Amino acid sequence: MFAMANMPAPPEPAATPLRLAGVTKRFRIAKREITALGDVHAETSPGLVTGLIGPDGAGKTTLMRLVAGLLSLDEGRIEVFGTDVSTEALKVQGMISYMPQRFGLYEDLTVQENLDLYADLNGVPQADRSASYTELLHMTGLAPFTSRLAGRLSGGMKQKLGLACTLIRPPRLLLLDEPTVGVDPVSRRELWQIVDHLVRQAGMSVLLSTAYLDEAERCDEVLLLHEGQLIGSGQPEAFTQTMAGRSFHAHAPGVPKRALQAVLTATPGVTDALIQGEAVRLVLDEGTTPETIQPPGVSGLALSPVAPRFEDRFVDLLRAQNGAKPRAALSPPPSGGSSTAMRAAIEVAHLTKRFGAFTAVDDISFTVKRGEIFGLLGANGAGKSTTFRMLCGLLPATGGQLKVDGYDLRRAAAAARGRLGYMAQKFSLYGDLSVLQNLHFFAAAYGLRGARRNERINWALSEFELAPFADATSRDLPLGFKQRLALACALMHEPDILFLDEPTSGVDPLARREFWQRINALAEGGVTVLVTTHFMDEAEYCDHLVIMAQGRILATGTSEALKHAARSSALPDPTMEDAFIALIHADSGQEQAA
């Protein structure tokens, strides 16, 4: 057992890093049995990055923990390089390294002390350490920060340190549980470079879980999990290939993109319709030709073929599983606020927020027009949430002007708040109450009474299709339904302005589409929507965007304009993430020049 660790990872190309046979894991939560994983069979290949892809609650973390020997199996068998995890957990733990979602860095220890601890824990001989440290610190770019406390590192740097700690003794199989969640795009790219390097140079096998579908395309092979079931496995290209000839950009002269999306979504033969910049991205059902797409009331529809994406296939698979197509979009609430249509919904000028010596928001200005979907894009720690809290009147600004619906938040925060609906990032309803009780409570909290209250509650139950779940305990709802309920509660008092904080992080693509359909319908009805997100994809849904980093605004504009600015000969068709990274690089270049 002790000899194991001192040996370098032996190249055994024939051995299967991970073999899952009928893996089943159930949890009992308050007398209810939940099947976290149901009869999963899979094998991974050596020396590759295997992506474990799925939304929150799909069973990714459970599977990771089972492989790491942290949970006991209910049924089935897991083998790591031929060793049974259930019977020889310690031996398996000698072959793997595992980076949990919240990696266990000791925040009150320095970078160097964290490395020392994991070197000790993994039995790395003293003589080998300095070479190993040098390489890891170089690879992660942490060399200048060895004496900094881990708690003082940025989110991206913490993840890189966590990765370095798990790599001190190179494992044969590396388990990474959502290493890129909440990390800024630059760090995300760097993390991926490290992972690629490990696989290519050191021949390590990696199992990496993620909820970001764009990351699936960077994996060598993928396992698709949904609600504890394995719904697909194979090479991502193969997945994407099956969608060849089914993806298009749709334009129709004179039809606004949101209206076009709404009508296309409901058109027969359409699997998926999604706003992308100024166009609507369309995925057709298998065997449907573009000519047959005849959305009612739209003339001159032009479809141009585009390359399929991994997400197209995932949506296709989910549709095949769920059967039902999303219903037609939400009917807009009766009050559109048309009388005040000319007034800007939100005006922010020279807004600044300092916490002691730390400037969280640094002199930002922007204006949000009525009926617009406006996005605040940035990594964790960019200042989005602080800006949001000031806009909601929950946090006083240190300086600058702030007007919401014409009300100055410094003087009339309460009046302004009455015009707002707010949906928090985390599920912030009462988990112990039923759906109906939550609706009742929020209606009462917004001061709705009598017939008006009943009318709004009935509206919420029918519009959000919550009626069948009216008596269900909110805590037990699936994530997508929780989110619907949260949105319904935020809309109880028909606000003119809706604030959404990271609204769709972690939900599956179908639920996300459905959510955005509702948001689009609200915007069509004149509601102004302000949304924060670190999801680069989500930026595509917004009319206008502000990109934030370190409390400052790096750029403002439409997603098309921002992407256009990043276009170069090397990047003819940049994604939103490319645009973001280009902006960050330009910004740090300016800083160095100054």
Add this chain to the structure above:
Amino acid sequence: MNEPLMRLRGLIRKESLQILRDPSSIAIAFILPALLLLLFGYGVSLDARHVRLGLVVDAPSVAASSFTASFRQSPYFNPRDFANEPAAAQALAQRQIDGFLWLRSDFARKLSTGQSPPIGLYVNGIDANNARLIENYVQQSWAGWVARQAALAGVANPTPIAVEPRIWFNPAVRSRDYLVPGLIAVIMTLTGALLTALVVAREWERGTMEALMVTKVSMHEILASKIVPYFLLGMGGMVVSVLIAVFLFGVPLLGSLIVLGLASALFMLASLGMGLLISNVAKNQFVAGQIAIITTFLPAFILSGFIFDISSMPLPIRIITHIVAARYFVAILQTLFLAGTVWSVLLPNLAALLIMAVLFLGAARLTAHKRLD
């Protein structure tokens, strides 16, 4: 260095660095003990001083004046005269006085005839502890006065009562002297059980435990890495407490220091075992803290005999006190400090502590699994 040793070294070094950098563990280990000791040493006293005693003398006489004078000169009483019994009773009811002494009109006559003179003592029983103290004091004052009267009268053989004041009424019998050693047991419980339960729960909360478990580290090593630093921290707190007790409060330390060290070590191990056991059950700091307070700190306070006498508790409670480790430690501490190395008291209590330490550490080991479910 072989691997298990290297792992243990890494873990212990990590734990020590965390202790040094985290103000809350230093606070629980050193500041809280000092604070509690000062609070109890100075603030709480079970000695009655300046008792507000009413005096009702129905018929003034030389004997009555002489007897009441002994109260007027005593540092323990603040006497106040009342004209008659109803006035004093009213003052007692309004809590203006803590009790009153009623010398009836036949006091002098009964005294001179050798009959037991009828002294009425009325004490407010709401504060039962205080009432008993006053009762004792008055009785001893009476006995002392009788003895002095006898001596003055030239009676050769004083009544046996005259001996008692030396035990009961000795001003050196300060409650502090037995409270402070008992308090040390409570403080050790805090460092041992509460601190350990909290730091392990913190590892669960922050996700560091999950990362630890996937390394080759064994459960023995994780437990040992928690026991060693906190054992030393607890013993450090113990030394500080003993120094404060002896040098600040002047509590005598008559017994053997080696036995004190041995008993503390055994008790510390039992406490650590409790703390680890709790942390295996409760995986967040709030719950771990609550359980630790309810199952270790409060029993150490209430059921250890530190303040409340165990022999006067009802039988079921008395049985429960046997599973409170602090009970044995309090007995050892009070003996070592105040009576010396009395083996007949120490040995059974040391044996009980040893059993407790083995039981709790064993249970902690048995309930610790390298699994999350």
